[in-house]
Amino acid sequence: MQTERRRQLSTADERRETVLRTAIGAFASRGYFGTTTTEVAKAAGISQAYVYRLFPNKESLFAAVVEHCFVRVRESLEGGAAEAKGSSPEAVLSSMGDAYARLISDNDLLLVQLHAQAAAVSVPAIRDAVRAGYARTVEYVRGASGGDDRQVQEFFAVGMLCHLVVSMEAQEVDAPWTRTLTAGIRHY
Amino acid sequence: MQTERRRQLSTADERRETVLRTAIGAFASRGYFGTTTTEVAKAAGISQAYVYRLFPNKESLFAAVVEHCFVRVRESLEGGAAEAKGSSPEAVLSSMGDAYARLISDNDLLLVQLHAQAAAVSVPAIRDAVRAGYARTVEYVRGASGGDDRQVQEFFAVGMLCHLVVSMEAQEVDAPWTRTLTAGIRHY
């Protein structure tokens, strides 16, 4: 009978994954400096002390969360590429853009990327995570779409424009300037 | 004789302007949550307590710094528009882009804008300052260049791409993905 009894404790690895998943919501609003490890712990349903058993310090924790976000973004782009109608760079990029728009309809993922960019300026470990994330993502987009430098660059430029729109909640404001910035940008 | 003697104390208004100017450098690396009012005070050469005589709280201080940044950006764009060769939207936008590139060759101004965007997510007063700044700037660019929605949008999208490149110091990395992101982007 014991053999079949459910574990009530998670393994450390499972907990680490839970933390990575839930910490996205914790870091999304106030970013690296503005979010406390207590908030991260609460979101994961563990004690603050245990966060420090799973990660050596706040910096590594945030860097791991950032890497996790990039993985999710790439998975979403892969999905987009798979369901593209046609194999021209334009068709693939458009379908990828659509998949990305769906992924970030929950804003948290996008906001963590924005905050990661901001923290990258002063925290080397985070800068490295951001660089590695974009390195892989740019190369993935280039390879999967077959687009040239110009097209790939524009793909990311539009992505950055999304960050701007979401960060100041420009969709909530009905004015010519917001319509200009959001023109043609999908959101769900 | 007394009439001609130099004031040794600044007026509060002069001090406020000094703070706005020097605080850009203070906030540039670690942003709103990561920068202390003591650092802002040191950059301005005054005591931390006096910062709180000049501004009601940290939030208003940062919002004022953000507004100041937007004013400087618009001044720079005006300069660019003035020295454009030709009056076609393309010529004016190109010249404005060049002026902007020169303005942010000192990175601090750009970094404050990036951090403002990040803080806008969770601090309403900062979000309002960022919205107002982009509202005026978008309308200025549209009016001065005569460009259509598409062109104005691309202008800002490329600007956002600059934020990304600078925040992770992508210029320091020599690799295909950095060349793709930075292609055609001027820097001084």
Next chain:
DNA sequence: AGTATGTGTGGTTGACCACTCACTCTTTGG
């Protein structure tokens, strides 16, 4: 000269935060 007003600071406070330690309870394996 004297006073009201404005500029500016040292020192403090109470809250909070990253990180640690000693300890308990659970699971695993022999």
Next chain:
DNA sequence: CCAAAGAGTGAGTGGTCAACCACACATACT
């Protein structure tokens, strides 16, 4: 069944930060 290893926590600790206050000095006004 027992011991070793792992999961998990309560209760700190030292340090830092935003904001405040009492006070000193400079200037302007009369």
